Amino acid sequence: MRDTTRDGLSRDAAPRVEPALRATRLTKRYGDVVAVDGLTFSLVPGTITGLLGPNGAGKTTTLRLVLGLAAPTSGTAAVFGRPYRLLEEPSRRVGALLESDDFDPGRSGRNHLLALTLAAGVDIARVEEVLALVELTDAADRPVGTYSLGMRQRLGMAAALLGDPELLILDEPANGLDPARVHRLRAFLRAFAQAGRTVLICSHVLAEVAQTVDSILILSRGRLVAERHMEDLPDARTLEALYLSATTDEAA
Numbered sequence: 001m002r003d004t005t006r007d008g009l010s011r012d013a014a015p016r017v018e019p020a021l022r023a024t025r026l027t028k029r030y031g032d033v034v035a036v037d038g039l040t041f042s043l044v045p046g047t048i049t050g051l052l053g054p055n056g057a058g059k060t061t062t063l064r065l066v067l068g069l070a071a072p073t074s075g076t077a078a079v080f081g082r083p084y085r086l087l088e089e090p091s092r093r094v095g096a097l098l099e100s101d102d103f104d105p106g107r108s109g110r111n112h113l114l115a116l117t118l119a120a121g122v123d124i125a126r127v128e129e130v131l132a133l134v135e136l137t138d139a140a141d142r143p144v145g146t147y148s149l150g151m152r153q154r155l156g157m158a159a160a161l162l163g164d165p166e167l168l169i170l171d172e173p174a175n176g177l178d179p180a181r182v183h184r185l186r187a188f189l190r191a192f193a194q195a196g197r198t199v200l201i202c203s204h205v206l207a208e209v210a211q212t213v214d215s216i217l218i219l220s221r222g223r224l225v226a227e228r229h230m231e232d233l234p235d236a237r238t239l240e241a242l243y244l245s246a247t248t249d250e251a252a
Contacts, residue, residue, distance in 0.1 A: 018081060020045045020167045020198035021066060026074035028061055029224075035061040038075065038221035045166075047191055048199040050209040053219035054247055059202045060098070062219070063169055067096055077100050079167065091120035095160035096165065096169040104155075105145025109136055109155050112144060113162065130158040133188075135181070149176030157185075171202045186212050206243060210236035220247045 019042035028036040036058045043049050053059050064070040066077045068084040079094055087093050103112055113127045131137045133197045134154040139147070144155065158187060162166060168189075174182045188201050189212060203209050209216065210230065216239065218226040226246040233239045 016044045017045060018201055019043055019078075020080060022078045022198065023062070023066070024078075026062070026065055026072055026077055027066055027074045028058075029073045034222050036065065036072075038219065039219070039222070039224055040075075041217055041224060041227065043167075043198050043200060045198050046193055047214045048193050048201065049056060050213040050216040051200060051202045051219065052204075052206070052209065052216055052243060056221075057247075058220040058222035059219055060171065060220075062198075062204060063096070063098060063171060066096070066169065067097060067098075074150045078146045084158065086177060088099070089121070089163070091122065091165065092172040093163075093165055094167045094169065095163060095165035097156040097160045097173055098103065098169075099156070103144040103152065106143050107148070108141045109144055109151075109158075112155065114157060116159055116162055120163055125161055126164070127251075130161045133161065134158045150181065151176075152153075153177060166197050168197070172201070172204070182208065206240050207236040210239045215227035218246045241250055 022042040023039050024037040026036055027034070027037070039058070039062060043209055051059050051062065061070065065072050065080065066084065083120065084094065089201060108114075109129065110127060113130065114124060116122075117124050128130070128137070131140050134157050136151065136154055136158060139151060147155065153173065157170075157173060174185060177185060184191065186208075189201075191197055193214070199213075201209070201213060213230060215229045216227070216233075217224060226242060228242065230239075233242060
């Protein structure tokens with residue numbers, strides 16, 4: 001007989017957890033081109049998921065559909081149970097880093113973040129917190145046009161974190177970072193997930209993904225061709241073999 005708790009639930013019956021993000025038969029067509037094809041997946045709070053695939057596989061389009069930057073042809077993408085556009089105070093629920101060059105080159109890093117806080121209704125004190133978090137305080141008053149790729153990437157991460165969100169959606173977050181900062185990013189994301197929040201990372205760097213995520217989704221030609229927990233893939237070489245097999249077979 002199963003041991004039960006005071007509320008009558010068996011101890012091995014985990015409470016149902018609402019996904020932080022759920023895509024259901026998500027599809028996007030551009031004329032005759034199918035960029036995303038019937039994509040279904042969900043992200044459990046407290047986890048880090050890697051979204052992988054070759055160039056043109058539909059990864060960026062998927063992120064844009066989730067964030068309401070593009071409208072699906074069919075299917076749905078729900079963030080915390082509703083479309084992104086219907087979220088109240090979305091910057092406090094979702095933070096996103098999609099491009100590292102979406103900045104006014106003449107504006108300082110600090111002013112860029114201050115403008116975002118005003119638009120999102122975030123306390124301006126948060127600007128100094130995120131600048132320190134991404135190690136940009138000393139360069140905060142320099143024009144963004146003088147920043148390196150890695151510095152722009154860190155500024156984009158600071159912007160994603162302004163609202164102290166519950167879900168982070170990151171496109172190549174380690175791009176341009178040196179090994180020490182990649183290590184610190186990995187530790188930050190792990191702590192973020194351990195606090196019950198959720199991360200979706202789009203990346204081409206399989207070795208880094210293998211060290212960072214809890215599970216992976218592999219896309220090819222807009223379709224989900226493999227889905228695995230990292231505990232079933234003991235190292236980066238195993239992940240690489242799966243990736244090559246899934247994407248090569250799909251492209252053949």
